[in-house]
Amino acid sequence: MWHWMPYTCLRHNVAVPDLSLKERKRIAIRRDLTAVALELFLRDGYENTTVDQIAAGAGMSRRTFFRYYNAKDDVIVGKWDLIGLDMITALEERPQDEPIWDSLRGMYDVVIQHYADPQRREQSLAVDSIVAATPALRHSYLARRDLFEGIVTDLLVKERGGDWLVVRAVVGAVTACVEAARDETLQTKPAMLGPAIDRALAAVRDA
Amino acid sequence: MWHWMPYTCLRHNVAVPDLSLKERKRIAIRRDLTAVALELFLRDGYENTTVDQIAAGAGMSRRTFFRYYNAKDDVIVGKWDLIGLDMITALEERPQDEPIWDSLRGMYDVVIQHYADPQRREQSLAVDSIVAATPALRHSYLARRDLFEGIVTDLLVKERGGDWLVVRAVVGAVTACVEAARDETLQTKPAMLGPAIDRALAAVRDA
């Protein structure tokens, strides 16, 4: 019942150079919905905002909202799918003979870049603050992260071979480092994200 | 709105040697509920089982069910809180000057022990199979794991000092190794859990 393969779906959207009018319309409406939702969530909190309010704010019925996002949390957590897409693309462009540890570190440069852009950063920090304040959204985020780790692991195993257990463990370990760095730096000193990631990675490697 | 500090609460229950009749009753009822739920979930699946059915099966109303478990998934995922308690106890008994990496590895012996006991293993494998088959429960499990990692990190930082970022990263990395080992071994070859954990840890350390 959960989202119809977000990554492959979105990837298709990105791969096709010029999207059809219909698809562009769809993306625009989704953007509208997230914008409205973000505003309401920041003002009233996630739990105190109903889907009806979001839908009404974007000028549509609740039923239509669920045609664009299959769950209330998707409207906010779905953003990560797009970043995840970029990360996977970045990972695939890495040289095949590179140690996966380094490939993964390189993959996460996408996130660092993302937060380096002031435009995106402001938006993302707002999202992060809502997620941090809402257990339910934190759960959704963790679920997405888990899904993402699985996809990355499968990709690496398929393209480079190797033991699934080992690859999965390394993917999880690197992700844990990034996550720790995110938690520590993001709200107060987002510029330090990169160094924090490297510090965490170094700590794990010679722990 | 989420669970009233499961760990501290349960710890209190365990610390106090003889529980009051009321509390023992409460624990017994919770056990009944999980037993009924487990049976229904295995037969019909998690999504196809309503809270009403579980409550009726245990001879109570839905409202009363929610007095014992604050959410439907708690009835199944809540088991991990107890193991988590044992793990934290095991961690606290570790020598203070031991490298945290080793302390954490020792802490996870509790899980290995748990699956070594044929009695508990059968029960836990049933739970695991349901969780594996149900995305929603997987999400709940991830949330519990995240909470647990936070508690462990805070404990280590408080008792041994050190950089939060580093401790959190190491905790996450070790947990990721255990999780990978669990995923690979549990359903098919549970006896190999210990070796798999060590293999994953070794792989991360000299990746």
Add this chain to the structure above:
DNA sequence: GACGATCAATTCACTCTATGCCATATGTGG
């Protein structure tokens, strides 16, 4: 043994998410 207090359980009503179904509107191409 009766009485009153206390706490658990039940009942009822309600909100909100999510989904299926069918009618209707909004285009789009012939």
Add this chain to the structure above:
DNA sequence: CCACATATGGCATAGAGTGAATTGATCGTC
């Protein structure tokens, strides 16, 4: 202008979760 596909809205429903008031059982006290 019409037929057709698709997007949308409205309606109905199931199920999770919660609050409030009521009933009921248990226990100490006299």
